[in-house]
Amino acid sequence: MKKHINRLGARTASALTAMVFAANAAWALEPFKVQDIRVEGLQRVEAGTIFASIPLRVGDDYNDEKGSAAIRALFALGLFKDVRLEANGNVLTVVVEERPTIADVNFAGTKEFDKDTLKKAMRDVGLAEGRPFDSALSDRAEQELKRQYINRSLYGAEVVTTVTPIERNRVNLTFTVTEGEPAKINEIHVVGNKAFSESTLKGLFDQDTGGWLSWYTKSDRYARSKLNADLETLRSYYLQRGYLEFRIESTQVAISPDKQTISLTVNIHEGERYVVSDVKLEGNYLERDDEFKSMVKIKPGEPYNADQVTETTKAFSDHFGNFGFAFARVEAVPEIDRENNRVSIVVKAEPSRRAYVRRIQVSGNNRTRDEVIRREFRQFEASWYDGDKIKLSRDRVDRLGFFTEVNVETQEVPGSPDQVDLVVSVAEKPTGSLQLGAGFSSAEKVSLSFGIKQENVFGSGNYLGVDVNTSKYRRTLVLSTTDPYFTKEGISRTLDVYYRTDKPYEDQGGNYELVTAGTGVRFGVPFSELDTVFFGAGLEQTRIKPGTNIPAAYLAYADTYGYTSMAVPLTIGWSRDSRDSALAPNAGRYQRLNTDWSVGGDARYVRANYQIQQYVPLNKKFTLAFNGELGWGKGLNGRPFPVFKNFYSGGLGSVRGFDQGTLGPRDVIGSSLGGPKKVTLNAEFMAPLPGAGNDRTLRVFTFVDVGNVFGDNETVDFSQMRASAGLGLSWISPLGPLRLAYAQPVRKFAGDKIQKLQFQIGTSF
Template identity: 75%
Template sequence: MKQQFKRFRVRTVSAMVAMAFAANAWAVDPFTVRDIRIEGLQRVEPGTVFASLPFRVGDQYNDEKGSAAIRALFALGVFKDVRVEVNGDVLVVVVEERPTVNEVDFVGTKEFDKDTMKKALKEIGLTEGRPFDQALADRAEQELKRQYINRSLYGADVVTTVTPVDRNRVNLTFTVTEGEPARIKDIRIVGNQAFPEKDLKGLFDLDTGGWLSWYTKSDRYSRTKLNADLESLKSYYLRRGFLEFRIDSTQVAISPDKQEITITVNVTEGDRYVVSGVRLEGDYLGKEDDFKSLVRIRAGEPYNADQVSETTKAFTDYFGNFGYAFAQVEAKPEIDRANNRVFFVLAADPSRRAYVRRINIAGNTRTRDEVIRREFRQFESSWYDADKIKRSRDRVDRLNFFKDVNVETTDVPGAPDQVDLNVAVTERPTGSLQLGAGFSSAEKLALSFSVKQENAFGSGNYLGVEVNTSKYNRTLAFTTSNPYFTPDGISRTIDIYHRASRPYDDQGGNYQLVTSGAGIRFGVPFSEADTVFFGASMERTQIKPGTNIPAAYLAYAEEFGYTSYSVPLSVGWSRDDRDSTIAPSRGRYQRLAMELGVAADTRYFRGNYQYQQYVPLGGRFTLAFNGEIGYGTGFAGRPFPVFKNFYSGGLGSVRGFDQGTLGPRDVTGSSIGGAKKLTLNTEVLTPFPGAGNDRSLRMFGFVDIGNVYAENEKFSIPDLRASAGVGLSWLSPIGPLRVAFAKPLRTQPGDRIQKLQFQIGTSF
């Protein structure tokens, strides 16, 4: 009762104060304003106030204008109090500014970094330099709690402290007690009969936790993740004939202490249906046979929602190839519940033909528009072509500059035969850091390092620097590439490099092979998938004598000189249709490179062919093949230069052996490489146990086979080395990381073993 009386008293006093203020501005006889004064301004410009007043000097003033002035000034959102006082024929506008936010700080936050939280508050209008009011602080508290709830931290508590500072400013401190996240205790699926509950729960990214939950956070409830899991559950049934499957309800219950969550999903499976037939209806532009060839729905097989959607999409895309951007294709099921059969009628309406008026690009804050536009095969003011639009989207996506690339078609108001293409991209960091290391008794710890920028200054050009600090190989190389050196898409790449190396031995020799050079090459696209490269280089290779120099190197130097100049010409070809360059699961990659030394001190041919194939095995498994063959020979009376030899063993070839130590050995026991090379790799990849469906963390088993041979040797199967092992693949923040433990299976006396290796930034 006392509290109710207190509220009544406060409201009464407030009403009396408001009436007193109103008396100052109202209940005056109209008069002509001789002057207007403003009092109380600190940061707000007087012009802002004058611009909001509904009267000027010389205007007639009355009560209504005074009321309008107060409302207009309050609407600016920068004043805490406003009064209009009358002093004779002079109006005095008295204002009290709201304090501004000087600083926003957070205490006790571990789940989010401060920049993320500041960004969330900025979106609701609370940021440094903006006017402050308590209502905004309350909204900020609720927004922060919402962010924590999205991370399953239901017990998070936020306390706001407002500290006044000089010049009418305040510091805001949000003290957060995060508490422990709520964990999913149980997931139940009720109503299933055709499939075991265990199999259905295996489709979910959410689970009750495992030994890797600290990484995957799969036991933390998220409404977004749950919706995605429910869609996976629905798709699972719809692909297996359950046409009328539905999810009746989903209950999410949290324990009183806000630490445990139980999810219950109620489903109705319905009957399983078999497709009895398919019929086409509507206008198919006289190309019914072409459209029938696109039908993926198979009569006599169980209903499959994926086949239906693939068919309607294929129809829509095919209409789009003829300019019909608004084609409508509907798959109408005719259900025979008595016999559990369904017949589909594919009704098509091509609507009207259209051409593209404009291509709009959004989301590229760094990348220039021209970098995206030059990849488009659909042009403005040309007929709409769905195939060209898809090809354009894929080409932009393959730039690897963007996380997402979406192309949407929108109508042009007032122009029924025109459409606009809205291209929305989400940029990703295009700089990369690549590291490699290996442990062995010979090299101890060998490091390699490179920094690359695939989209330098948003131009689409490539810049890179590579450094290798191996005990036996030291490299410094710079590369720059312009993929559109000409408007037709001819690329230009310039390389400048300096390499100092010596064979892999245990005898501590201090000789070196030092190669310095520069080259230029061009890439000519002959099709959407094929590119031919050609170029030329100038190289200087010096054999620096020292202790334990291999006899082969010494013999070559004594006959042809310790310093050799080469002018190699190069030509190559590549084709890449993998679904990803970082973590591919399907597709093929091929590369052919040939080098011909035609001038100066060398005469040789060097060729290399690489083939990769990725095959999805169903479920979560991927089978990967890699094959590489190299061949070199000398001509015009010259041997193949020893400093052009291939090397094998270790990372990128046959794991389990020291880097570059396979193949021919000198009479001194040093590994000198060879003119021929063969490498075969096979891997089976699967998500890491406990990581659920997370494909960024995978394990793999592998078998490697390979060796190198001298110029006068034949490829010999008995001489091939082999190894097998297991490894871990992780798409880490600084690049793809692969750790492998290999056991050699086929060895020869003198082979040096390197069982543990890791590398960042390579595929094999």
């Protein structure tokens, strides 16, 4: 009996003694059968967590190996500072001391980052409210904070962590940051260049030594990610111009002792310039060799161009995908003739096996319903893999505007070599907005705006919006809702209710107004993946509200047809948009055609408007843009075209350099009347603002504008066109797109109203 008591009395083990017992047989304990397991010291952790983690159950035989494993398992949870195992009789007691829990994380002295960004970075290293705390975690958090600041070129940033214990074994953490001044690039050198000047090569970089706009672009702040991007741009520049064996041998980043200036040195080896001698195809091309040859972008007789090689292999892979070969292997192998500086490109292809899509999985859509994404897909489950349809599907989901990222990945199905799964990963962005703001333009002075918009109501993909504007010349109240899939075939439906008050831009102090109230319904029918045709109908009432200086044309129309006119317009329209961006386009084309035909009421007319925009990228920095707009209207049933439906021209959005809306016919007192015929032509050359690097949101442009408005009884006479030329600035500002233009009329006539400097937030082309 005494021996038994001594054996049990020796069964108290900490983590250290448990490992000693396991290592030294002299300290080994005789096993015993566990009749009960108890836990002591818990405050917030559930007892079930303990029982689920240890490899011991009631009825098991306890031994030192299981005791050591239990202690290791509990420490691995990261929840405890200390763990002990104690035995009293055949009862095993687990005694734990919990780590403190983080109650709050706060930051002091942070100006470069908002606190939400820093809290997210802390969560990424495992430090967040409600999680266990230890000093090692605090050290990792400090290093992560310093890394965030180094990415912003703040190398002198210091971080001090303050841990404040509070009740219930919790702690508050405060990271106090002394940010210091950012280190700035004062030198950039490219060494080893012979074919191109150093200034040309440095001009390719987004990073530079600073300029008068560096406070905005921050281009003189060093970041490793930016340097890598610049080096890739440099590599592409050479590989596009025949330097097949170009390489970057090393880069040196030297920071001054005071951590305020940085010097960059890039050492390169250019190699020889190679010309493509020929292009050969090898492998299996599905007996469609001619089709694949037509896709070859590589041009024999011209310098080797890596972009052309990449475009060719990608086009081949995509074309194989169109026939279901998701795993096609395409490789371009250069055969170099160094004696003659020639290179032959051999494109080798192996289609591998054909596959079909087993399942399409959607992830990342916490708010948006699956069906909103799936209905945009043109690749279907249980159908052959089709690369074109997958790309089109991805683009259609991206064009919804609900997501910041849309990625489609192909995954092989284990055990099924002819099947793949598509994983659609999206990152949602806020789609609702409440806007309260004020605007100022050279034409309309101060205007107030209010808007509530939700582009993805309840995750359904529907749009709902309310817009209010109180400008000097146009006041609007618009309620609008759009169901993009009113039918399962993809026909959209838009309902509008609106109330507007308008008057010409130049009214010489008159207080007359045109008051328009109406409602309408419009359906959008997708006739192809790029073309949508719109059909609609509405009911509209326009009232001419008399006042001082009302134009004689308005009075004449009102005296003949009344001050209030009703119209029942039928609408048909068409649009196609292939631009790469709606806000800052660099390539692509946009077209729209809208036609209104009033078939009922007092006002009978037809009105059409066509616009086309074309963007031509000259290179990474420079873009040519062209815009053309034609407007035409005619009265029906023997009535003239209603004066309140006239087009206007002049100013931003049409012919810059002339006062807003003042071109075209005028009445006897000089008020602008507009007209039913409009022609506008614009050309712009756009470039980055000097000192702004390659920032596409801040650009300068030169332009030439031509246009005019013509009356009902006038013909479109190009000899009467007004023209202007000038300089401008465009900026995608937090308040919206801002365009400022200084224009000099180069063709004007007597009586034209000139306004050389004009600007507006939110204006179009």
